[in-house]
Amino acid sequence: MTLTTDSPSLDSVSFSPITRETLSAQIRDQLLGRIASGVMEPGARVPSERALSEQFQVARTSVREAMQGLISLGVIERRGNRFFVVERLPDVSFDPIDDRKEFVRQLFETRRLLELPIIELAAQRADDGERADIQALAHRFHCDMSLTDFRRLDHEFHALIARACANPLLVEVYNKVLARLFRSEGIESLLSDEANRAEVRRIVSDAAAQHGALAAAVASGDAEAARAEGTAHLAAVERGMIDRLV
Secondary structure, eight states, X not given: OOOOTTSOBOTTOOOOOOOSSOHHHHHHHHHHHHHHHXXXXXXXXXXXXXXXXXXXXXXXXXXXXXXXHHHHHTSEEEEXXXXXXXXXXXXXXXXXXXXXXXXXXXXXXXXXXXXXXXXXXXXXHOOHHHHHHHHHHHTTOOTTOOXXXXXXXXXXXXXXXXXXTOOHHHHHHXXXXXXXXXXXHHHHHHHHOGGGHHHHHHHHHHHHHHHHHHHHHHHHTOHHHHHHHHHHXXXXXXXXXXXXXX
């Protein structure tokens, strides 16, 4: 059945509160589930951003990111200042489980366990030449660089910090993790998907600044600050890839 823009609001549709970290992805998946099941029919008005944030018990920014993901999937559209389920739904999978994103979660969990101690050791042990090289490499990042150039330089940057930790065995283990990151076809498909272009640009732009802050902390020899910058960087990239990419 096709509904018009005068269809009744579905503000009364109930959703479960969100309790885990990947907020916008879970909001998106719950909305997708309602659309796939027919509870939210083609042409129906989507509950307001305010109503959704209250039901999910999250900030409106998380709802906004989820809505952007649904627009990228082509299942909702904006009409004026409101959102509606599209009249003709595209042929997309509504399965909320994405093996690529599960791999991202596992990968970043592993990176946190290995990379944060490596960053601390690098801040403590790097010689003057290594500190200068890390900062010089960080300065080569810029917000307008291509995804290919960014990924190549990103690999080089994190590998350079790892070498500065002065523990060859730890570096060997960590390099295997980096290899999985930069050779993964699943991650490559996420980043190169046309629907994710705008979000990938934001990840690249934000990471350029984050690398600068991380390099400065390592170069200064402040292990605590370096770990904090590394933690923030990994969390930001993980959130971007899991919450905002489709």
